[in-house]
Amino acid sequence: MNVFESVYEWLTNPDNWKTTLGIVGIPQRLAEHLDYSWPPVLIAVLLAIPLGALIGHTGRGGGVVVSAVNVFRALPELGLLVLLVLSMGLLLATSALTIVLVAVATPTVLAGTYAGVRNVDRAVVDAARGMGMREWEILLKVELPNALPLILGSLRAAALQVISTASIAAVVALGGLGRFVVDGFAFREYDQMAGGAVLIAVLAIAVELVLSGVQWLVVSPGLRKKNARGRSRVR
C-alpha cells in the first residue's frame, strides 16, 4: 500500500471520526483547533487595526512600527510557547498559546493596516480634505475603505499563520489538529501524521476561501474595477 492510499484510509476510517474513551476524534480536534485560533485573531484585529490606522493616518511612528513588527516576527513561536508554558505551568498552557498566537497575528495585521492607510493615493486624501472633511472623517470614510484590500489581505495572512501555528500546541500537550501530526510522528504512524497535515491544510483553505469571499463582498466595487482595469492595461 503506498503512502497516499494509507493516508486516504486513515482519513476515511470511521473510527478516527469518533471520540471514544481515551481516543479523541477528528471533529473534536477540529473544534479545539478553532477554539484556539479565533480569539487571537479577534484580539489582533482589535489591537492592530486602530493602531495601524492611527499611525498610517498621522504618519508618525511608522518607522517604529516597522521595526517593532520585525522584532515580533523574529520571535520564534516554538521558543516563546515552550518558555511561557514552562514558566506559567501546564495548567495555563491554553493561555500561553493564546499569547503566542496574538504575538503571531498582531504584527501581520498591524503592518497591513499601516501600509494600507499609508499607501492611499495622496490626491484622494487631499481632495477629501479640500471638501472640508475632518481628519477622523478622512480616516473612516476615505483612507480605511481604500485600504481595505490590504487590511483584509493581512487579516487572511494572519488567520493562516494562526491556524498553522496552532498546530504546534500539541508540543505542549494541548489538543487541536496538530495532535495527529505530533502523535503520528512520535509513534511513527505516518498515515496519521500526514492525515493531520491534510486536515490542517483543508481547514486553512476553507478559512482562506471564506475570508476571500468576505473581502470580495466588503471591498468597494470601485476598487475592484480599478484593479481589473489596471491589470488589463498592463497587457
Added chain:
Amino acid sequence: MNWVSDHLDDLLAVSLDHLGLALLPVLAGLLISLPLGWVASRWRLARRILVPVTGILYAIPSLALFVMMPLLIGTQILDPVNVQAVLTIYTVSLLVRSIADTLDAVPESVLAAASALGYRPIGRFFAVELPLAVPVLIAGLRVAAVMNMSLVAVGQLIGVGGLGFFLIDGVQRGNYASIVSGIVAIVVLALVVDRLLALAGWSLTPWARTGKGARR
C-alpha cells in the same frame, strides 16, 4: 550566565548552522519566485493558479511538511535539505503574490514611457519594472528571512533545527538559560539579517531617497 559562557562555542557554531538553514532557502526562493511572479502578473490564468496554490502551501504546518519532504523528494529523514526545501517553499509562497502585485502596480504611464524610449518587453522588465519592484522585493525578503529564522527551530522536532536544539533540549531539562539563549540568538540573528537586507534595499533605490522630502 555561567551556562551561556560555558556553551558560547556551541552557540556560535550552531548559529552559523542556523544561518545556513534559514538563508539559503531565501536565496533559492527569490530565484524561483521572480519568474513565477512575472508569469502571474502577466497572465491572469497563471495568477489564478499560482497565487492560491502557493498560498495553500504556506498554510501547511512546517512540522508536517518537514516530515513529509523525504516522501516527496526522496531524501533521508535527518537530511537538512528537508528543512531547506520546506523553507524555500514558504519563501516562494510569500514572494510570488507580492511580486505579482507589485509588477501589476507599475503605472501604465511608466511602461508606456519606457516602451516609447525603445525598451522591448524583456529589457523593460530588467531596467524598469524590476528596479521599481525592489522596495516590495526587499520587504518580502525581510519577512521571509525573519520567518525562516524562527521556523528553522521547529525542524528540531525531526533532528535538524539549528538553534532549535537549545529550545527543545532546554524544555526537556527544564533549563531556562538554554531556552532563553536560543530565543535571544534567533532574534538577534534575525534582526541583523533584517537590517542588512534593509540596507541593501536602501542602497539599491537612490530615487526613493531623493523624493522622500517632497512626497508629502
